[in-house]
Amino acid sequence: MDLNRVVIVGASLAGLRAAETLRNEGFDGEVVVVGAEPHRPYDRPPLSKKLLAGEWEPDRIHLRQPDTFDDLDVEWRFGVAGAGLDPSAGILHLTNGTDITYDGCIIATGAACRRLPEQSRYSHVHEVRTLDDAMRLRAEIADGGRHVVVIGAGFIGLEVAATARQLGNDVTVLEGAPAPLIRGLGEEMGAAIGAMHEARGVTLRCGVQVDRLHDDGVLLAGEDGAEGELIEADIVVVGIGVVPATAWLGDSGLQLRDGVVCDETLNALDVDGSVVPGVYAAGDVLRWPNPLFAEEMRVEHWTNAAEQGAAAAKNLLAAAGRGAGAPEAYAPVPFFWSDQFDIRIQFLGRASADDAVEVVLGSTQPNEDGTVKFLALYRTGDRVHGALGVNAPRWVMKMRGQLMEQASWHDALAHAATLA
Numbered sequence: 001m002d003l004n005r006v007v008i009v010g011a012s013l014a015g016l017r018a019a020e021t022l023r024n025e026g027f028d029g030e031v032v033v034v035g036a037e038p039h040r041p042y043d044r045p046p047l048s049k050k051l052l053a054g055e056w057e058p059d060r061i062h063l064r065q066p067d068t069f070d071d072l073d074v075e076w077r078f079g080v081a082g083a084g085l086d087p088s089a090g091i092l093h094l095t096n097g098t099d100i101t102y103d104g105c106i107i108a109t110g111a112a113c114r115r116l117p118e119q120s121r122y123s124h125v126h127e128v129r130t131l132d133d134a135m136r137l138r139a140e141i142a143d144g145g146r147h148v149v150v151i152g153a154g155f156i157g158l159e160v161a162a163t164a165r166q167l168g169n170d171v172t173v174l175e176g177a178p179a180p181l182i183r184g185l186g187e188e189m190g191a192a193i194g195a196m197h198e199a200r201g202v203t204l205r206c207g208v209q210v211d212r213l214h215d216d217g218v219l220l221a222g223e224d225g226a227e228g229e230l231i232e233a234d235i236v237v238v239g240i241g242v243v244p245a246t247a248w249l250g251d252s253g254l255q256l257r258d259g260v261v262c263d264e265t266l267n268a269l270d271v272d273g274s275v276v277p278g279v280y281a282a283g284d285v286l287r288w289p290n291p292l293f294a295e296e297m298r299v300e301h302w303t304n305a306a307e308q309g310a311a312a313a314k315n316l317l318a319a320a321g322r323g324a325g326a327p328e329a330y331a332p333v334p335f336f337w338s339d340q341f342d343i344r345i346q347f348l349g350r351a352s353a354d355d356a357v358e359v360v361l362g363s364t365q366p367n368e369d370g371t372v373k374f375l376a377l378y379r380t381g382d383r384v385h386g387a388l389g390v391n392a393p394r395w396v397m398k399m400r401g402q403l404m405e406q407a408s409w410h411d412a413l414a415h416a417a418t419l420a
């Protein structure tokens with residue numbers, strides 16, 4: 001396959017890492033990166049933490065320092081989006097009506113916030129996905145004294161709740177499930193994190209269904225069709241998850257199922273399940289079978305986006321005979337972190353709803369000084385499946401080998417005991 005021009009769609013973490021890797025691997029053809037936002041690539045995790053808190057300004061969150069930007073020799077097209085892809089002709093259509101022909105394409109369009117009906121009609125309702133979103137919310141909560149209602153107790157909802165509370169706001173979190181963070185950590189550990197929020201002054205209401213947004217706040221669903229309780233709010237933040245940004249690929253013939261469906265090497269598949277030569281994907285937008293966990297995954301976390309951007313670029317080069325060796329399966333132990341108040345959560349592996357969980361070091365109960373530190377392991381069958389550390393970076397990182405090996409539960413417990 002001739003590989004003269006590679007186009008990367010999405011100019012954020014996965015897209016940038018893909019461009020950097022193409023150059024680091026010696027690709028000397030054209031690289032064009034198309035990004036819907038007007039900004040150069042920036043880091044999203046601070047948007048709900050230090051940037052939202054006003055501790056950092058936007059110039060602290062560049063993903064690549066401005067003075068090294070030109071070194072990449074990449075053509076950046078900011079403020080314009082991919083509008084369609086024709087893989088058989090090798091053409092990317094753009095929203096400004098122009099086309100780009102390509103030999104290789106990496107799709108890195110990430111995800112966008114899931115919204116509630118009529119959300120954009122309400123000026124007091126916010127979401128946090130982009131720098132512009134975060135700056136808008138920051139201006140509202142910076143001085144404290146407001147009642148902030150967060151809908152959704154996922155990671156971003158809880159991070160926003162913690163930041164808003166630390167700025168002196170009253171914060172209520174509404175969650176439909178019985179505990180926060182169930183999808184990421186399971187019910188037991190999610191409830192433990194929820195208790196830490198309550199101890200720090202957040203009002204947490206789980207098991208409540210939001211009916212709709214309201215001029216004065218949020219209306220809960222009532223019983224038997226009756227109007228439910230009105231939760232009054234000055235500011236509402238909707239944190240009910242994300243949807244992968246694939247709408248623009250509707251006519252592409254690519255297989256789309258809650259993400260761009262790829263094979264183990266991150267090569268996109270068509271609707272018949274055949275690989276689409278030259279088209280790869282990376283980051284939050286992508287669903288692929290992780291051979292290490294024998295599970296199809298779509299991961300919405302930083303480390304995965306960065307590593308997949310690099311892996312997609314390497315595999316594109318390898319498939320075109322421009323890299324060392326053949327394309328390789330992408331088989332990581334997934335990892336993420338989240339900072340909420342003084343709580344640093346780190347998770348390696350996966351948490352499934354039916355995993356058994358055991359706290360093996362430390363305790364979910366606060367120490368005398370109010371801090372919490374523990375390591376919990378997740379078990380599927382007789383294998384270790386995940387490791388959660390709260391304020392325990394060394395303990396959790398030292399479990400990586402066990403997860404790589406898919407160690408037995410017995411061996412994982414024995415290894416954890418050596419870390420105390």
Ligand SMILES: Cc1cc2nc3c(=O)[nH]c(=O)nc-3n(C[C@H](O)[C@H](O)[C@H](O)COP(=O)(O)OP(=O)(O)OC[C@H]3O[C@@H](n4cnc5c(N)ncnc54)[C@H](O)[C@@H]3O)c2cc1C
Nearest residue numbers: 010012013014036044045081082109110283284300301302
């Ligand atoms: C507020 C917040 C806090 C987070 N905190 C953490 C954390 O603490 N730990 C952690 O592990 N992860 C965290 N994450 C997740 C992490 O930031 C994401 O996993 C990561 O940004 C994904 O990178 P990406 O490049 O795949 O997608 P994105 O960062 O979503 O970027 C995709 C880009 O593509 C653009 N785009 C979309 N459609 C098109 C199109 N058609 N054409 C061109 N461009 C398009 C988008 O505008 C966007 O700029 C956080 C995310 C958010 C939003």
